[in-house]
Amino acid sequence: MTVLTGPPRTFSVSEVAVDSGVAPSAVRFYDNHGVINAVRTAGNQRRFDGSAACRIQVAKLAQRAGLSVREIAALFAGLSADPTPDEWADVARRLVTEVEERVRDLKAQLAAMGSGTRLCEIGRNDPAR
Amino acid sequence: MTVLTGPPRTFSVSEVAVDSGVAPSAVRFYDNHGVINAVRTAGNQRRFDGSAACRIQVAKLAQRAGLSVREIAALFAGLSADPTPDEWADVARRLVTEVEERVRDLKAQLAAMGSGTRLCEIGRNDPAR
């Protein structure tokens, strides 16, 4: 079944900006790049659902963890308006998988450096000199 | 004591490019931005020590984990030419600490979303409507 719920409330650009902690210009930027999705009023103004501020908060942290806006938009592509917890969980799983792989790669390189085999030629002196 | 070692071998831009897997233009870019440090020949050409390719490999992975070139240069700032394993270990520790904090922040936000308290107002409907 579906819970009885009226027309869901929507948010303007500046509301989403305040809720997500970014500038209004950034909200428009994220809309233009598919991180969030606006519907338009009869007068062409953007209206967002409640997930927009949330998407942006996640997007900012994902950016700090190395993902590009394009990658984040792709990650959010399957998300419906006002996503279900299950949809969010799936996004979260894919996101964490991706950033953890990047951290693993970094750690592996760091580990390969100092220890044992000098894969990275640390302090390398030409062996053939 | 110090191990008996002749004048250590140096590397040209294109050698570092090959060893690190980036374009020569990128090697010059990283030099200009302090990720690596060249000495100059009498004829003004760059010469790098063996750590340069290594620094770049780490830098590329650190970038994928969310660090900027400026941040990476700052991280490498304390590193001497041909750094000791101890110096590398210190850099590695600080680097991992930083990226893991970013991942923690992301995970915390994701966790706060789906579960329990709707901090992110998922599927929010105006409570005062």
Place this chain on the structure above:
DNA sequence: ACTTGACTTCAACATATGTTGAACCTGCAC
């Protein structure tokens, strides 16, 4: 209906991260 604050688009600017091309110079092998 008016006013006014918030919205629209678009272009220009700004910073980060490189790449490319021109014009010129070096280093090394012969």
Place this chain on the structure above:
DNA sequence: GTGCAGGTTCAACATATGTTGAAGTCAAGT
């Protein structure tokens, strides 16, 4: 000492990620 692969700088270009300002439109209260 000559040739030439590869080095130098500098400016322009390119993409990503936004911000700012101008010029005009919308929405909502009075």
